[in-house]
Amino acid sequence: MLTPSTLLPKLILQDLWKSRFSWEEELPFAFTDNFFKWLNEMYSLKDVGLPRFMNFNETSELHVFVDACKGAYAACVFVRSEVEGESKVRLIRAKNRVAPLKSLSIPRLELMACCIGARLVNSVIKAIDASSIKVTRWSDSTVALWWIKEYGDWSVFVANRVKEIRELTGSYSWRHVPGNINIADFFSRGCTPQQMLNSKWWEGPSWLKENPESWPVSDIICQPKEVDIEKINSKLVNMNLTEDAHP
DSSP: OOHHHHHHHHHHHHHHHHHTOOTTSOOOHHHHHHHHHHHHHGGGGGGOOOOOOOOOSTTOEEEEEEEEOSSEEEEEEEEEEEETTEEEEEEEEEEEEEOOSSOOOHHHHHHHHHHHHHHHHHHHHHHHTOTTSEEEEEESOHHHHHHHHSOOOBOHHHHHHHHHHHHHHOSSSEEEOOGGGOTTHHHHSOOOHHHHHHHOGGGOOGGGGSOGGGSOOOOOOSOOGGGGGGBOOOOOOOOOOOOOOOO
């Protein structure tokens, strides 16, 4: 539940690792200052109160949001239910990971976010024993969504992750959400404990409580230009075979 605020120390630790300081070397002020600012704000989280009861009924459905940026990628799962004529949205699970030390493109990180989102929601479905529940998966990456929905000769990195995503989710349950209203953006970038306390992000995006007809339209008509970067170049080779005649 506190995933957004726990990302910052992970990013600080990774930056320290990249800087290759020795164990006996004093850390620069910028690192220690950022860490202790975060640590001091952690005490404000004692004021966070989350309802333990979740409304699961015949109207319940799951919504998964995924996102990535240069430093991290993340996924979160919400349940949406109709209760006494009102839509209720509550966070169930969330997970984020620091991006690998090896630099990856944003589309690749977005695809990795889709992958952990697919795993995360499947673990939720098993936990609540609701294999028939409707699930919608949201990403703001048109490139990752194109890879998932369209077939092509992709690189090994993309092909392996697309294969897993399709096996776990299929390709037609994914929808596009504009980046400025993607709730997963909030914690793929991280925030201070105080910012998290003020946001109440665990209540989900406000638009998800509205009529489904007003939700973002998910059609991606044109192929994003970054898609072809991960295509394998096929080469056609002609071979002429000759047979030697033996007496």
